[in-house]
Amino acid sequence: MPTATDPKLISGNANRTLANAIARRMSMHRGMNVGLVDARVERFNDGEIFVEVYENVRGEDMFIIQPTSNPANDNLMELLIMTDALRRSSAGRITAVIPYFGYARQDRRTKARTPISAKLVANMMVEAGIERILTMDLHATQIQGFFDIPVDNLYASPVFALDIMHHFKGQMDDIMVVSPDVGGVARARELAKRINAPLSIVDKRREKPGEIAEMTVIGDVTGKKCIIVDDLCDTAGTLCKAAENLLQHGAAEVHAYITHGVLSGPAVERVTNSVMKSLVITDSIEATQAVRDCPNIRIVPTAPLFAQAIINTWNGTSVSSLFDDDTLGPLYEGLYTQY
The missing domain is CATH 3.40.50.2020 (Rossmann fold)
Structure with a gap:
């Protein structure tokens, strides 16, 4: 069933271009303006990350758009700290939209005395308060099992x-x-x-x-x-x-x-x-x-795909339907001619 509130997007610094593109696509789909929540994500002089959200997010369905790409550690910490800020601001549900999941190549022990860092990162995200993951083309699909929360893995x-x-x-x-x-x-x-x-x-x-x-x-x-x-x-x-x-x-x-x-x-x-x-x-x-x-x-572009996946997640409809050509084709109409 659809929630009472509209989906709200917030972005870190990892890929603002994609976040803005997703917001524009959602505006087209929903016929109303969807923008990024006004917030600042910055660093103190010693490198510490600070987040401040300027809008009321109490009870809202929040989607954090933040790939954990290079610099992986900084972008990961931004995601975790944004999650904590939203959770402490009484957000209704927090979904992490992670187009690229960093540390995914460390999904198993290849030698003695080595970590499984992908599992560690998954634990950190869950502990921070993330309730759902939306990502794309995980390096190893079994990483979905590292999380004790729902994970939707889209495909390119x-x-x-x-x-x-x-x-x-x-x-x-x-x-x-x-x-x-x-x-x-x-x-x-x-x-x-x-x-x-x-x-x-x-x-x-x-x-x-x-x-x-x-x-x-x-x-x-x-x-x-x-x-x-x-x-x-x-x-x-x-x-x-x-x-x-x-x-x-x-x-x-x-x-x-x-x-x-x-x-x-x-x-x-x-x-x-x-x-x-x-x-x-x-x-x-x-x-x-x-x-x-x-x-x-x-x-x-992946914005049409992620925008529709966010809308489907928000209103409780199928995300896997986006794997079908009949569903995906119209989302990219105008970019590619019909065959």
């Missing part, structure tokens, strides 16, 4: 499918979806099914973190327009090497669709100089100026 593959069918119209018979490793096969298969394309796998073997010793292409990519699909791209070393490997095995050209463009260190330079025709990312992480200026990086 339906949006990517719309983008691919638009930009490769008339060339779909030449498309080959590629998983950059064995662990990402399920994600790549999901996209391949949506666009009715075959699937290939790049099997990689690492000598140590960040360095790849060997790559093997499983499947015939000869003459294909290969689309590498993954959840995140950090330094882009693996991605660029996979693209080179695919071309060596006869691929006509290589593109990449990555949900979270972490793109740290030499990533942008590597992508600029790589053999990839294009790298498509979402705006889950605030793009740096270097990313925006890169000629072969393109950003697709």
Whole structure:
């Protein structure tokens, strides 16, 4: 049943651009102005984070929009402190909208005497007073089980499918979806099914973190327009090497669709100089100026998806319905032509 109050959005400093875009989309959907709650999130001289909310939020259904991207620790603390401020201000329900969930790669113990940091972060969020999580493309889906509260994990593959069918119209018979490793096969298969394309796998073997010793292409990519699909791209070393490997095995050209463009260190330079025709990312992480200026990086918006997910969460309707093309297509009408 719908709640008595309207949903209210508040944002930290991690991705204000996306937060404003979500507010605009919600205004379009609801036919009334939806803005961000007036608040300040700032730092004292010693680095401590301070939050002050200027509006009354008593009994309100609050949605905090805050990806925990770089700087991960600062953005995480902003989220926790905003949650505490809202909880102590008697907010009715607090939902954390985390487009990119930091620490997700530390979801298991890979060696002795190492932490499971994703679980620790989940505990901190729950203890702070967050009652629901809305995120996108978790690095490992089992992270949902780290929380003792509801977690809605959205997927970028339906949006990517719309983008691919638009930009490769008339060339779909030449498309080959590629998983950059064995662990990402399920994600790549999901996209391949949506666009009715075959699937290939790049099997990689690492000598140590960040360095790849060997790559093997499983499947015939000869003459294909290969689309590498993954959840995140950090330094882009693996991605660029996979693209080179695919071309060596006869691929006509290589593109990449990555949900979270972490793109740290030499990533942008590597992508600029790589053999990839294009790298498509979402705006889950605030793009740096270097990313925006890169000629072969393109950003697709997630605001329509998150705006509708927030509305559905608020009024108690299905969030999983957004995984269907018939539901998602109209949200992106105007961005992509009808097929």
